[in-house]
Amino acid sequence: MTAYTRLLLPALLLIGACTTVKKYTPDFSRLPKPPLPSFAGLKKLTRVLPGMPDTDSTGAEDPRVPFEADQKLSQGHSLRLHVYEGARSTKRIYNGVVMVDADGTVTFPEAGSVRLGGQDLAEAAETIARTFRVGLRITRPVTVHVLSVEDVPLVAVTGDINRVRYLPAWEGMTLSQAVAHAGGRRAGSTNRGIYVIREGLSRYYPGLEAADAKMTPEPGDILQLSTDF
Numbered sequence: 001m002t003a004y005t006r007l008l009l010p011a012l013l014l015i016g017a018c019t020t021v022k023k024y025t026p027d028f029s030r031l032p033k034p035p036l037p038s039f040a041g042l043k044k045l046t047r048v049l050p051g052m053p054d055t056d057s058t059g060a061e062d063p064r065v066p067f068e069a070d071q072k073l074s075q076g077h078s079l080r081l082h083v084y085e086g087a088r089s090t091k092r093i094y095n096g097v098v099m100v101d102a103d104g105t106v107t108f109p110e111a112g113s114v115r116l117g118g119q120d121l122a123e124a125a126e127t128i129a130r131t132f133r134v135g136l137r138i139t140r141p142v143t144v145h146v147l148s149v150e151d152v153p154l155v156a157v158t159g160d161i162n163r164v165r166y167l168p169a170w171e172g173m174t175l176s177q178a179v180a181h182a183g184g185r186r187a188g189s190t191n192r193g194i195y196v197i198r199e200g201l202s203r204y205y206p207g208l209e210a211a212d213a214k215m216t217p218e219p220g221d222i223l224q225l226s227t228d229f
Contacts, residue, residue, distance in 0.1 A: 043153045043169040043219055056080050056151045058099045067150040069166045073100050073116050073124055082145040082220060083128065084200025085138055092200065093132065093142075111135030121146055121154070122164035143200050145220035153219035157182035160191050160225035169219045176208045178217055185225055193226035 056078040065076035073079075076099065083094035098106045104117020106128075114131040116124045129142040146154050146166065153169040155178055165182035175194065185191065192207040198221050205211035206229070217223065 043171055043173070053097055056097055056148055058097055062099050065150055067152055069121065069149075069152065069154060069168055072118055072120050073104075073149075075100055075102050075104065075117065077149055079106075079124075079149050080147040081128065082147060082199065083132055084143045084145070085132075086140045086200065087202070090143075090200030093136065093138075108132070108135070121149070121156070121166040122158075125156070143197060143222070145197075145199070145222065147220035155217045155219065156222045158222060158224045159195070160185050160189050160227045162186055169217055169221075173217050175211045175215070175217060175223060178223055179208060179225065191226050191229055193229035195222075195224040195226060197222035197224060 058078060062078055063076045065074070065078075067077055078097055078099045080097050081094060082092060084090045085093045094108065094111075098108070100106055100117055103115075105113050105115050107113045108128075108131065111132045112135040114127055116127060119127060125144040125146060128144045132138060132142050132144075146156065148154055154166045155169045155173070156164065156166050157178055158164045161179075162183055167178055167181055175196070179185075179194075194205050194208060194211050195202045196205065196211060196215060196217075197203075198218065202224070203215075204226075205214065
């Protein structure tokens with residue numbers, strides 16, 4: 001064995017070892033995430049107001065467009081919305097179904113037009129709230145409830161969480177399940193409280209067990225994990 005070969009041999013052995021490790025080490029980024037429950041039993045909208053359509057459609061020209069809760073909005077997506085003004089004393093200022101048009105915009109007759117195309121539901125809810133505050137010159141808080149998109153009923157999980165998530169609302173869903181599927185609280189958080197915001201009104205519970213004992217999520221609910229308690 002030449003001196004050059006003796007110097008090269010350790011490097012070749014190291015490369016071979018790395019290749020073997022890579023071959024037999026699983027790529028965790030490709031592992032499947034825990035599946036959500038079957039959505040064959042999605043919740044039904046129980047709070048369709050008089051005069052509102054019983055499906056997420058603005059009329060004959062409104063196409064059916066596939067939708068998943070984590071995707072961004074695009075042309076043809078129709079959203080069922082309730083918008084409330086105020087916190088302790090709330091007033092409904094909008095309820096209806098709107099469609100994202102070819103330009104990616106949605107028009108609210110009183111508040112104005114807003115671009116929602118390319119936004120996810122968390123971004124869209126903030127944009128809609130801002131549009132109503134500015135367009136109607138509102139100084140009180142504005143809460144936007146997204147009840148459904150393309151007839152997929154939705155629940156939002158916000159607050160002490162890594163990222164705001166919207167989840168399909170399935171029959172039998174509990175608050176604890178919704179929070180778990182949204183990813184749970186931020187790492188290291190010691191908070192336990194949760195606010196359930198329904199029809200603009202916020203109810204506080206000291207923990208998920210207490211909340212589960214009192215209520216179940218309904219389409220349009222906002223489950224806000226407390227950042228203080």
